[in-house]
Amino acid sequence: MKPSSTGRLALLVALLASMLLPMPACGGRDNIAIVVHGGAGEIRKDSMTPEREAAYREKLTEALGAGYKILKEGGSSLDAVEATIRVLEDSPLFNAGKGAVFTNLGRNEMDASIMDGETLDAGAVASVTRIKNPISAARAVMTGSRHVLLVGAGAETFAKEHGLEMADSAYFWTQERWDELQRVKQEQESRSKQGAGGHGTVGCVALDKNGNVAAGTSTGGLTNKLWGRVGDSPVIGAGTYADNRTCGVSCTGVGEYFMRALLAYDVTARMRYFGVGLEEASDKVLETLTTMGGEGGFIALDGKGNIEMPFNTSGMYRGFIRGDGVPHVFLFRDE
Amino acid sequence: MKPSSTGRLALLVALLASMLLPMPACGGRDNIAIVVHGGAGEIRKDSMTPEREAAYREKLTEALGAGYKILKEGGSSLDAVEATIRVLEDSPLFNAGKGAVFTNLGRNEMDASIMDGETLDAGAVASVTRIKNPISAARAVMTGSRHVLLVGAGAETFAKEHGLEMADSAYFWTQERWDELQRVKQEQESRSKQGAGGHGTVGCVALDKNGNVAAGTSTGGLTNKLWGRVGDSPVIGAGTYADNRTCGVSCTGVGEYFMRALLAYDVTARMRYFGVGLEEASDKVLETLTTMGGEGGFIALDGKGNIEMPFNTSGMYRGFIRGDGVPHVFLFRDE
Numbered sequence: 163m164k165p166s167s168t169g170r171l172a173l174l175v176a177l178l179a180s181m182l183l184p185m186p187a188c189g190g191r192d193n194i195a196i197v198v199h200g201g202a203g204e205i206r207k208d209s210m211t212p213e214r215e216a217a218y219r220e221k222l223t224e225a226l227g228a229g230y231k232i233l234k235e236g237g238s239s240l241d242a243v244e245a246t247i248r249v250l251e252d253s254p255l256f257n258a259g260k261g262a263v264f265t266n267l268g269r270n271e272m273d274a275s276i277m278d279g280e281t282l283d284a285g286a287v288a289s290v291t292r293i294k295n296p297i298s299a300a301r302a303v304m305t306g307s308r309h310v311l312l313v314g315a316g317a318e319t320f321a322k323e324h325g326l327e328m329a330d331s332a333y334f335w336t337q338e339r340w341d342e343l344q345r346v347k348q349e350q351e352s353r354s355k356q357g358a359g360g361h362g363t364v365g366c367v368a369l370d371k372n373g374n375v376a377a378g379t380s381t382g383g384l385t386n387k388l389w390g391r392v393g394d395s396p397v398i399g400a401g402t403y404a405d406n407r408t409c410g411v412s413c414t415g416v417g418e419y420f421m422r423a424l425l426a427y428d429v430t431a432r433m434r435y436f437g438v439g440l441e442e443a444s445d446k447v448l449e450t451l452t453t454m455g456g457e458g459g460f461i462a463l464d465g466k467g468n469i470e471m472p473f474n475t476s477g478m479y480r481g482f483i484r485g486d487g488v489p490h491v492f493l494f495r496d497e
Numbered sequence: 498m499k500p501s502s503t504g505r506l507a508l509l510v511a512l513l514a515s516m517l518l519p520m521p522a523c524g525g526r527d528n529i530a531i532v533v534h535g536g537a538g539e540i541r542k543d544s545m546t547p548e549r550e551a552a553y554r555e556k557l558t559e560a561l562g563a564g565y566k567i568l569k570e571g572g573s574s575l576d577a578v579e580a581t582i583r584v585l586e587d588s589p590l591f592n593a594g595k596g597a598v599f600t601n602l603g604r605n606e607m608d609a610s611i612m613d614g615e616t617l618d619a620g621a622v623a624s625v626t627r628i629k630n631p632i633s634a635a636r637a638v639m640t641g642s643r644h645v646l647l648v649g650a651g652a653e654t655f656a657k658e659h660g661l662e663m664a665d666s667a668y669f670w671t672q673e674r675w676d677e678l679q680r681v682k683q684e685q686e687s688r689s690k691q692g693a694g695g696h697g698t699v700g701c702v703a704l705d706k707n708g709n710v711a712a713g714t715s716t717g718g719l720t721n722k723l724w725g726r727v728g729d730s731p732v733i734g735a736g737t738y739a740d741n742r743t744c745g746v747s748c749t750g751v752g753e754y755f756m757r758a759l760l761a762y763d764v765t766a767r768m769r770y771f772g773v774g775l776e777e778a779s780d781k782v783l784e785t786l787t788t789m790g791g792e793g794g795f796i797a798l799d800g801k802g803n804i805e806m807p808f809n810t811s812g813m814y815r816g817f818i819r820g821d822g823v824p825h826v827f828l829f830r831d832e
Contacts, residue, residue, distance in 0.1 A: 203623045206776060239568045277757075282757045282758065282789070283757070284756070284757050288647050288727075289649060307724070307726075308753065309724070309726045309753060310752075310753045310756045310757060311726070311727045311728075311756065312727070313623060313624050313649065313725040313727050313733075314624060314648065314649050314650050314725045315725065316723065316724035316725025316726070317724060317725050319688045319723040319724055320723070320725075348810060361601035380831055385726065388651065388655070389642070389644070389647045389651035389652060389654055390647050390648040390649045390650065390651025390652050390655075390656040391642075391644045391646070391647055391651070392623075392646045392647070392648050393646075397646075397732060397733075397734075398732075398733050398735075398756050398757060398759070399732075399735065399756075400733075400734065400761040417645075418643065418644060418645045420734060421619070421645045421646065421733050421734075422618070422619050424614075424733070424734040424759055427734065427759045427762060427766075428766070431762075431763070431766040431770060432770060435767060435771045454617070454637060461629065476764045482692050
């Protein structure tokens with residue numbers, strides 16, 4: 163065989179090998195991505211002032227930017243998720259942290275969860291009233307205890323022991339949410355005494371340069387909620403899930419449907435057991451939600467940087483940044 | 498064509514049709530079944546008195562009998578699950594209801610959940626301290642509210658409003674569990690201040706004459722638990738799941754593993770998406786638990802009456818009754 167033939171053969175073998183070898187799940191820093199939501203529900207352009215619309219777009223962009231900066235500098239997806247959600251928790255625009263809605267008793271009871279797709283470690287808090295950033299408490303539960311879920315006063319004691327910033331009820335009091343409680347109470351006086359309203363749960367999924375996926379969710383739950391109701395947000399598998407083998411998911415909507423059908427986990431189960439991609443799994447899960455009569459949506463991001471943001475309501479506060487650093491933010495259905 | 502030919506053809510068509518038509522999931526009353534567990538853990542013949550062993554066998558048989566009677570008389574699987582678990586909650590032998598373990602603060606904080614495989618409706622309570630039968634409170638949440646999970650004092654208010662029997666702390670105080678708390682506290686003084694011990698969670702899955710599957714779980718959690726820790730028992734998909742299309746599941750063990758991998762739901766997801774049977778799905782889920790480093794087990798029952806009771810500990814209190822009415826009860830691995 164002539165040398166030139168050998169060279170051509172080697173080239174052919176190399177070419178074939180490059181085609182046959184699986185692509186790495188993550189292609190380095192360019193593959194980083196972050197996706198966020200600020201709740202799904204009745205979100206229409208014609209029922210929102212231009213100022214309010216601008217405020218939502220601005221805050222979502224700021225939150226995405228906080229997480230993206232961490233990813234761009236080589237930080238972890240967990241750090242990015244926590245930083246992004248903290249921005250949204252600190253804003254009165256969303257139903258989480260500062261902007262949490264009021265319960266029937268005029269309190270703010272918050273839930274949050276976070277999950278690490280590399281280890282399947284997870285942490286969550288539910289029914290906490292005095293923790294300034296519940297998402298950070300969820301992360302402390304994940305890293306500082308052997309537990310997954312802590313609730314109520316016990317969770318607050320844990321958070322305090324771990325140096326988290328506490329806040330009094332005055333911090334969580336906002337005029338808008340208070341007025342919302344009075345309105346919902348009046349509307350419901352002649353109806354069932356169940357909780358209602360209060361969309362605006364926030365969530366985030368991120369993919370870092372090491373190919374690790376993380377997801378988190380934070381909420382104030384339902385306006386006028388009774389009886390210590392806890393929704394899907396602090397429930398791993400219902401409102402939040404992350405698994406490097408498949409994807410990360412954060413949900414928003416009427417939590418009970420997400421809890422009964424484990425919709426966050428179901429996206430990953432369909433990918434693993436059916437072998438379908440993120441888009442098909444997401445479509446099927448939204449279909450399940452709709453078939454059950456549930457309203458809401460979710461964000462999902464897989465290890466290759468694919469993003470899905472499906473919802474069956476009129477709008478969902480949402481957005482993402484990919485490796486190019488350009489933020490994309492959306493509020494309504496047709497945009 | 499001669500009449501006799503037509504007759505043969507009709508017979509052939511009928512025969513083929515009967516072979517091609519799917520079998521009903523449930524073949525009538527003979528197909529009823531009920532399966533129960535009373536916790537997995539260090540359960541060995543050589544570390545148990547004959548009297549204690551007999552007491553466990555007797556109580557498990559009594560509990561199975563209570564549920565079986567309902568199924569035999571044509572009652573629903575939900576009624577059977579609730580009745581069976583109430584028997585175990587009323588016994589001091591198991592870590593649920595009357596026999597619930599003590600938290601670090603010397604309280605009894607209980608969790609329970611129930612799910613209807615026909616409708617995917619579910620209800621749960623967590624961190625309740627004054628409800629005599631938490632499984633009945635979980636059922637009241639399912640049927641009497643639009644919610645899935647209620648926690649703490651709110652859940653107790655709800656239970657009271659729905660006419661459930663309340664109990665004071667003296668009712669839940671048992672010498673054995675109190676001594677266990679003191680022992681665990683002493684053992685842990687020089688170690689991590691995390692909760693430990695307290696196996697004995699109870700659970701039940703039933704299949705009624707209409708082919709409906711239901712599942713429920715009830716627990717006192719971990720001895721010496723801190724910070725309002727909530728385990729898998731009240732989490733739909735983690736400790737309990739039921740879906741007529743696949744099966745019902747109730748779990749016991751170190752709850753955090755069940756929560757992170759949604760092991761109850763995962764049995765059903767593997768059956769639906771992989772198309773495997775109950776046995777293979779159960780084997781894989783136990784393998785997941787073991788691979789993660791978790792300890793425990795679960796019971797599972799499908800719509801055809803197949804039963805699985807896998808565990809990776811030395812023993813699991815468990816048993817079942819099928820349509821023949823004969824109770825089968827086991828405690829140790831090799832029996």
